[in-house]
Amino acid sequence: MMEYVSTRGNAPQMCFSQAVTCGLARDGGLLVPDHIPDLSDQLAALRKLPFLDLAYAIMRPYVDLPDRELTRLLRLSYGTFRDPHITPLVPVGDVHVLELFHGPTLAFKDVALQFLGNLFSSLLASSGDVLNIVAATSGDTGSAAIYGVRGKPGMQIFVMHPKGRTSRVQKLQMTTVLDDNVHNIAVDGTFDDCQHLVKSLFQDLAFRDQFHLGSVNSINWARVLAQITYFAYASLRLTDSERAARVRFSVPTGNFGDVFAGYVAARMGFPIAKLIVATNENDILTRFFQTGTYAATEVVSTMSPSMDIQVASNFERYLYYCLDCDGGQVMQSMQTFAKQRSITLPHCFPAGEEPLLDAGAADREATLATIRDTYQSTGYLLDPHTAVGYHVAQSWLHPDEPMVCLATAHPAKFPEAIREALGQDLAHHPVLDDLRDQPERCMDLAVDVDALKKLVARESARFFA
Numbered sequence: 311m312m313e314y315v316s317t318r319g320n321a322p323q324m325c326f327s328q329a330v331t332c333g334l335a336r337d338g339g340l341l342v343p344d345h346i347p348d349l350s351d352q353l354a355a356l357r358k359l360p361f362l363d364l365a366y367a368i369m370r371p372y373v374d375l376p377d378r379e380l381t382r383l384l385r386l387s388y389g390t391f392r393d394p395h396i397t398p399l400v401p402v403g404d405v406h407v408l409e410l411f412h413g414p415t416l417a418f419k420d421v422a423l424q425f426l427g428n429l430f431s432s433l434l435a436s437s438g439d440v441l442n443i444v445a446a447t448s449g450d451t452g453s454a455a456i457y458g459v460r461g462k463p464g465m466q467i468f469v470m471h472p473k474g475r476t477s478r479v480q481k482l483q484m485t486t487v488l489d490d491n492v493h494n495i496a497v498d499g500t501f502d503d504c505q506h507l508v509k510s511l512f513q514d515l516a517f518r519d520q521f522h523l524g525s526v527n528s529i530n531w532a533r534v535l536a537q538i539t540y541f542a543y544a545s546l547r548l549t550d551s552e553r554a555a556r557v558r559f560s561v562p563t564g565n566f567g568d569v570f571a572g573y574v575a576a577r578m579g580f581p582i583a584k585l586i587v588a589t590n591e592n593d594i595l596t597r598f599f600q601t602g603t604y605a606a607t608e609v610v611s612t613m614s615p616s617m618d619i620q621v622a623s624n625f626e627r628y629l630y631y632c633l634d635c636d637g638g639q640v641m642q643s644m645q646t647f648a649k650q651r652s653i654t655l656p657h658c659f660p661a662g663e664e665p666l667l668d669a670g671a672a673d674r675e676a677t678l679a680t681i682r683d684t685y686q687s688t689g690y691l692l693d694p695h696t697a698v699g700y701h702v703a704q705s706w707l708h709p710d711e712p713m714v715c716l717a718t719a720h721p722a723k724f725p726e727a728i729r730e731a732l733g734q735d736l737a738h739h740p741v742l743d744d745l746r747d748q749p750e751r752c753m754d755l756a757v758d759v760d761a762l763k764k765l766v767a768r769e770s771a772r773f774f775a
């Protein structure tokens with residue numbers, strides 16, 4: 311049976327169900343499985359499987375649910391997707407675009423959060439517990455989490471977004487959900503402030519226990535787990551159809567959750583030659599993979615707001631594996647970083663050999679030019695996040711290794727960027743058009759942990775009365 315341990319090595323180990331409901335480890339670290347299963351001798355059989363069966367094979371060793379319950383959750387979660395292949399691959403120019411936006415909110419986060427919502431339901435139904443989910447969002451996590459848990463019994467969700475820093479559509483996708491168990495909160499600060507508020511709540515262990523806090527941010531292991539599926543799916547499909555030994559991925563990156571799932575997929579033995587971390591002007595990760603120094607600067611607002619993140623929470627999981635699973639060293643590194651806002655990590659930066667991870671950035675000009683050029687030469691419309699990945703991918707093309715660019719959002723979620731790139735309103739989706747003129751509900755909050763605690767306490771007393 312798989313056990314889960316803290317990246318900081320100073321918390322009791324726990325089973326999958328506990329790891330999913332508690333989110334963050336009690337020593338402030340992130341939960342990781344105690345080993346990564348190797349499926350490399352099963353690739354021929356796995357290659358033949360449709361998405362759901364492949365997802366089952368990947369998740370089975372990590373999850374402590376009965377076989378039939380896992381199957382049921384996967385069917386339920388991916389039954390809401392609008393494409394029969396769930397995450398289809400579409401050739402666009404030299405690159406294979408992996409469309410991850412066919413879920414209810416049109417962003418890749420649905421792949422993980424549809425599953426996580428159903429997983430919470432299943433776990434709460436058998437334990438009889440309740441859950442107050444607290445989440446920070448830079449735009450897309452919020453709506454995907456809300457659609458994952460809306461109307462489900464035994465849980466309510468508090469979603470904080472940085473006021474005025476998400477796109478108009480992103481905000482509407484959250485605030486038009488009026489279910490009783492959904493609370494939208496506009497925080498007067500940046501996404502990092504929102505994320506910090508969530509962390510502070512979790513660090514107050516007494517509060518965390520009293521109010522049964524749960525997390526849907528990408529610190530939750532179940533999200534990483536659900537995202538391993540499409541790295542595996544695309545790498546198996548393309549090594550087959552393109553007769554290649556391995557494939558490359560360009561991954562539009564913010565919190566490092568998605569690319570970390572790719573890292574685990576590679577460690578599980580899926581045919582992945584390279585994972586390219588693609589960032590916008592918030593390029594702490596690109597600078598890290600180029601220099602070995604992880605140094606935070608101020609967050610700037612860009613046209614790909616879901617990647618406007620400096621301190622990438624999932625980076626700690628990668629650090630843990632680079633430091634040979636030595637929790638004490640991870641703890642020390644994270645403490646040094648917290649004090650100095652900068653740290654040099656030679657272990658994570660293998661010189662000489664061809665590294666699995668690499669990185670590149672695209673600024674505003676490059677993003678706009680990529681949307682424009684790609685549309686003009688292929689007729690395919692990239693959203694600004696995918697455009698960052700698509701731009702960076704061009705520097706890493708390899709004749710023997712097909713390149714996959716993850717398409718993390720449908721372009722209609724970012725109509726302002728499309729209009730700016732092309733001078734026309736080309737990006738539409740009926741789901742989003744329907745949001746206009748619907749009633750909204752949202753409250754304001756300062757960057758104030760105590761105010762947030764009061765709010766959670768009040769609503770919890772009311773909701774679970």
Ligand SMILES: *Cc1c(COP(=O)(O)O)cnc(C)c1O
Nearest residue numbers: 450564565566567568616718719
């Ligand atoms: C969340 C998000 C990202 C970044 O994903 P991480 O897992 O945070 O690295 C990229 N693009 C879009 C559209 C997103 O919603």
